[in-house]
Amino acid sequence: MKVFYSPEHQAHDPENEFTNAGAIPYPECARRATGIAAALSSNPSFEIEMPEMIAPIALEAIHDTGYLHFLAQVYAGQKSHTVELTPTTFPSRGRGRRPTTLKAQAGYYAFDTTPLTPGTWDAALSAAGSALTGADCLLEGARSAYALCRPPGHHAGRDYFGGYCYLNNAALSAEKLAAHGRVALLDIDYHHGNGTQDIFYDSDQVFFVSIHADPAYQYPLYWGYADERGEGTGEGTTRNFPLPPNTGDKAYIETLDEALHCIEDFAPEYLIVSAGLDICREDPLGDWAITAEGVAQIGARIATAGVPTLLVQEGGYDLRGLGANVRQLLTAFI
16 A cells, blocks of 8 residues: 655644643644654555645645635744744634734634644645645555545634644545545544535535544534534535444444445445544543454455545544554555
């Protein structure tokens, strides 16, 4: 399996996240991706390659141009400036008027306190490049590929960032593949992929299916409920499977089988998997009980879809076990 990975992600490595308990070390750190790369590089089943560089205009396929301008320019001329920019002021639900200064726009385009750094844009662009290069790999005839994306992307919407996500890597690859056939996008991350749902909520070309912690108690809280099914031409092409705390292997696999049946009914030509490994029982940001054997079962089950598949890295914050868990998922898949 080809693995697309750029070390450029290390340019984005915030120090802290602000929570109700105060500042904590930033969970979405550079060591996540370097650890995964190290775990895969020792296995001959995986061939790690640099992704193609992409032009920012390619991002306009799913993202708002004003939002992209903000991300690209907020630190322009300040590359040596190391202070992180954390949104702290947010408009009410009507969203209000967009402020004129770029730094003031941080709260306008954010839905939480996910920070920006001078290296965020370059890192996010490289992650998007990994996903799009993976999509190209499928179009060239590969049956599978893995995009080792960091920062992750599934919380990023058309014109907003949050949840450690800035550009929606999985959605970019799905949009590209949708020009060549029907696409299903399966999100297995512990947290609901609200950004991906937002992007494809009115689309009949991409079928979005998410298995995640119930948003009634878990982040992102405002999206991911079972009655959200799409709208307009996309009505019926969104399926959410929220699960309770302490979900273990058996309950998860049963839900995954149901999700895969939904995907089979959609009959896609391509499958994208938002592969978050924060589902594992050791993960500090989750409360499920998925074991290493469960991860292997998940990989094997997804492979039964039988269509060209791109797996895109999302969450997973247990630094000691993340690399091994990703390797377990991919090895079982192939």
